[in-house]
Amino acid sequence: MSDLRDLYQEVILDHNKRPRNFRILPEPTHKADGVNPLCGDRVSVFLDIQDGIIKDIAFQGAGCAISSASASLMTETLKGKPVAEVDHLFDAFHDVVTTDCACPKGLGKLGVLAGVRDYPSRVKCATLAWHAVRAALQQRQQPVATE
Amino acid sequence: MSAPQSMSTAPAHDATLDVARIRAEFPILSQKIHGKRLVYLDNAASVQKPQSVLDAITDCYSRYYANIHRGVYLLSERSTTAYEGAREKVRAFLNAASAQEIIFTRGTTESINLVASSFGGSTLQAGDEILITGMEHHSNIVPWQLLCQRTGAALKVVPFTDAGELLLDEYQRLLDSGRVKLVAFVHVSNALGTINPAKTLIDLAHARDVPVLVDGAQAVAHLPVDMQALDCDFYAFSSHKIYGPSGVGVLYGKQALLEAMPPYQGGGDMIRLVTFEKTDYADLPNKFEAGTPNIAGVIGLGAALDWLNALGLAAVAAHEHALLEYATAQLSAIPGLHIMGTARNKAALVAFTLRGAHPHDIGTILDREGIAIRAGHHCAQPVMQRYGVPATARASFAAYNTRDEVDALVTALWKVKELFE
Ligand SMILES: Cc1ncc(COP(=O)(O)O)c(C=O)c1O
Numbered sequence: 001m002s003d004l005r006d007l008y009q010e011v012i013l014d015h016n017k018r019p020r021n022f023r024i025l026p027e028p029t030h031k032a033d034g035v036n037p038l039c040g041d042r043v044s045v046f047l048d049i050q051d052g053i054i055k056d057i058a059f060q061g062a063g064c065a066i067s068s069a070s071a072s073l074m075t076e077t078l079k080g081k082p083v084a085e086v087d088h089l090f091d092a093f094h095d096v097v098t099t100d101c102a103c104p105k106g107l108g109k110l111g112v113l114a115g116v117r118d119y120p121s122r123v124k125c126a127t128l129a130w131h132a133v134r135a136a137l138q139q140r141q142q143p144v145a146t147e
Numbered sequence: 148m149s150a151p152q153s154m155s156t157a158p159a160h161d162a163t164l165d166v167a168r169i170r171a172e173f174p175i176l177s178q179k180i181h182g183k184r185l186v187y188l189d190n191a192a193s194v195q196k197p198q199s200v201l202d203a204i205t206d207c208y209s210r211y212y213a214n215i216h217r218g219v220y221l222l223s224e225r226s227t228t229a230y231e232g233a234r235e236k237v238r239a240f241l242n243a244a245s246a247q248e249i250i251f252t253r254g255t256t257e258s259i260n261l262v263a264s265s266f267g268g269s270t271l272q273a274g275d276e277i278l279i280t281g282m283e284h285h286s287n288i289v290p291w292q293l294l295c296q297r298t299g300a301a302l303k304v305v306p307f308t309d310a311g312e313l314l315l316d317e318y319q320r321l322l323d324s325g326r327v328k329l330v331a332f333v334h335v336s337n338a339l340g341t342i343n344p345a346k347t348l349i350d351l352a353h354a355r356d357v358p359v360l361v362d363g364a365q366a367v368a369h370l371p372v373d374m375q376a377l378d379c380d381f382y383a384f385s386s387h388k389i390y391g392p393s394g395v396g397v398l399y400g401k402q403a404l405l406e407a408m409p410p411y412q413g414g415g416d417m418i419r420l421v422t423f424e425k426t427d428y429a430d431l432p433n434k435f436e437a438g439t440p441n442i443a444g445v446i447g448l449g450a451a452l453d454w455l456n457a458l459g460l461a462a463v464a465a466h467e468h469a470l471l472e473y474a475t476a477q478l479s480a481i482p483g484l485h486i487m488g489t490a491r492n493k494a495a496l497v498a499f500t501l502r503g504a505h506p507h508d509i510g511t512i513l514d515r516e517g518i519a520i521r522a523g524h525h526c527a528q529p530v531m532q533r534y535g536v537p538a539t540a541r542a543s544f545a546a547y548n549t550r551d552e553v554d555a556l557v558t559a560l561w562k563v564k565e566l567f568e
Contacts, residue, residue: 003181004515008508008566016567017503039507040524040537062537064505065567119511 007115007122008065011073016065021058021075033143034061034132036124041067045132052083059129066122070113071129077108078133086137090130097126164458164466170547172197183517186552191337191365191496191543192521193387196451200391203450207443215442216416216433230442233449234432240452241382242373243399247431250405251445254396255364256286258383259331261398261435262360263290265408266381267329273299275328278321278357280305280313280343281533282336285526287362291331300328307533311339311488318348322355330359334366338527338539339488340471340496342370349379358404364388368545369467369494371460374399386444391451395444398435405431412437455546463546467495470544474553481560487539496543498525501560504567506540512566516559518552 025031025046034043043061047054057075061068074093078086085106095101096114103111116126124146135144170176175195178185187195207229213222215230231246238246252258271277277291281304288302295302305318313332321327330352335342345361352359360381366372368389374382381404386395400408410417410428414437419427428434455463474497478484483502501509510522521541524531531537542556 004512004566007511013567038523040528040531041507042537064507066508068505122507122511125507 003118007119009112009115011109011112012065012069015069015072019059019068019072021072021079022060023058024060025056025058030136030139032132032136034128034135034146035143036063036067036128036146038124038146039064041125041128043067043071043129043132045071045129045136047133047136049083054078054081054083054086057133059132063128064122064125066113066116066125067128070110070126073108073110073113074129074133077106077110083137086133090127090134093130094127097123164462164546166466166547166549169197169458170549172199173547174198174201176547180517180519181515183515186516186518186555188542188544188548188552188556189519189521190545190548191388191525191541193393194368194390194545195547196390196392196447197454199454200447200450204392204443204447207446212443214439226442229446229449230440233445233452236449236452237397240367240456241397241399242375244375245402248374248399248402248405250398250400250432250435251440252383252396252398253394253441254385254387255284255362255383256290256385256396258381258396258398259286259360259362260290261411262381262383262400263294265411265435266358266404267291267294267300268297269409271298271300271328274326275300276303276321276324276326277301278303278305278318278327278330278352280332281307282311282313282339282341282527282530283331283333284337284362284364285528286364287331287333288529301326303327304529305332307341311336311341311490311493313341313343313348315344315347315351319351322351322357325355327352327355327357330357331362332359333362333364334372335363335369335494336488336527336530337365337496338498338525338530338541339490340493340498341488341490342366342492342494344492345377345379349377353378365494365496368455368463369460370464380404386448386451389448389451390454391448392441392444395441395448397448402431405435410434410437414438458546466546467544467548470548470550470553471495471497473550474542474544474556477553477557478560481557481564483564484560487534487536495545496541498539498541500536500539501563501567504563506538508567509540509560509563512563513556513559516555516562518556518559520556 028046029049030047041063045059048056059071097116211225213226215227237249349359358380361379363384367384382399387393417437487498506522
């Protein structure tokens with residue numbers, strides 16, 4: 001089970017059980033849905049953006065531990081960040097879950113998801129909420145899919 | 148949990164399989180996964196292949212392979228004989244009246260699309276209805292939706308109980324509309340394991356002169372099916388779920404219906420005479436087998452049927468049913484584990500959820516224990532919606548599975564609980 005603990009670290013299990021910012025923003029400036037057609041996971045993200053800064057961010061949805069924890073950790077990381085940094089952070093996070101690179105500081109606790117890199121079929125779970133955030137920023141109406 | 152009843156198809160006598168000997172015939176089963184012995188429990192998705200099937204395919208390619216139905220030379224004749232020999236094996240396996248009623252396709256999906264396109268396309272009109280059930284695989288939903296879009300026909304759905312049993316009253320009521328032109332239902336549900344009462348459903352439809360297609364993808368490897376006894380109009384299945392290679396499927400159709408239907412695809416091998424003005428189509432079954440088929444694959448399917456016949460489907464069914472009962476009892480003892488699909492007449496698969504653990508996470512953790520199960524919606528999203536779950540985990544059994552493997556599954560599920568509690 002030791003290698004499983006690399007994937008299911010305490011922080012992940014904790015965020016899965018008690019997701020942070022797990023709520024609906026009543027008046028978001030941006031929102032979008034993400035679906036993973038492979039497993040049926042769904043996530044909705046809500047953002048409140050003022051003067052180019054993410055003032056508040058929240059999510060709702062049902063998914064596996066990896067996608068729930070990733071969404072939860074993402075909201076913690078993105079809150080207070082300039083919108084202009086999101087693309088860069090997503091790219092950095094994507095590298096963390098797909099390559100051997102070290103986790104850059106800006107990603108905060110998201111580094112705990114690095115174990116996903118050993119489970120290629122789970123990368124989409126880890127990135128679902130990020131895809132939704134990106135779609136929200138582009139004001140897309142259709143739910144975004146990981147496929 | 149309702150106690151699983153004895154399957155109607157299980158033999159009364161005590162048929163036993165020499166499972167150790169069977170396992171030795173499957174080279175893939177002897178390997179280690181993540182350092183653990185492989186426990187393959189995803190047989191509803193696809194079944195592994197015995198050595199005799201692998202040998203039949205290699206033998207074809209290394210000794211007598213050539214294109215069929217065309218050459219006057221010896222190799223082509225031998226390939227043709229082997230290919231048509233496989234058709235006869237399928238006929239006998241299904242107890243169809245004639246080998247002309249056996250069409251080779253790419254799989255269940257293509258078989259159903261063939262019927263939707265050719266039979267449906269030439270007989271349905273706006274206002275007609277197609278009746279399916281709420282527990283269909285996407286491949287027995289989407290072709291009919293496409294047909295409805297094309298023709299203006301409407302798709303109607305027979306609901307089922309929480310246990311996963313079709314509501315026959317509702318079925319009758321829907322048939323009574325008088326507008327139903329085709330019934331299509333799954334023989335054994337891949338998401339719930341339910342064995343539907345095929346004969347009853349077919350007879351009720353025939354009482355209203357409605358033809359019936361049966362999706363037998365999950366049935367043929369697990370219970371004997373007899374086309375003449377069932378009297379269905381179409382029956383579809385896939386080679387890869389019955390110990391044969393992937394890329395091959397079968398459509399059984401009653402001869403009179405197939406003869407009246409227009410071709411599905413145009414090309415070589417399906418014609419009698421082509422001029423630029425007009426084409427005369429070939430007789431059955433060639434009319435529906437345009438182009439060069441999966442020759443070695445079909446021959447491999449024939450070998451798979453030989454292999455299964457030698458074991459005896461009744462013995463396989465009894466073995467799998469014993470595994471189902473054991474697995475159901477063992478899994479039910481795990482607190483927080485909920486089995487989805489508790490039909491009285493059930494094939495050897497168990498779909499379940501586990502409190503606190505998403506099926507995807509269960510799948511990943513079990514994989515690290517060497518155990519392959521399926522996690523997801525099983526291409527049956529309406530079934531997931533019916534129960535209000537995004538996904539389930541599913542263990543499904545074949546002739547080579549053992550009680551030890553059920554124990555391994557149960558032990559691993561306790562580890563999942565430990566992690567997520
Ligand atoms: C009940 C059922 N129908 C149809 C199919 C589709 O079979 P194939 O993908 O081989 O065409 C499957 C396979 O998962 C199935 O379980």
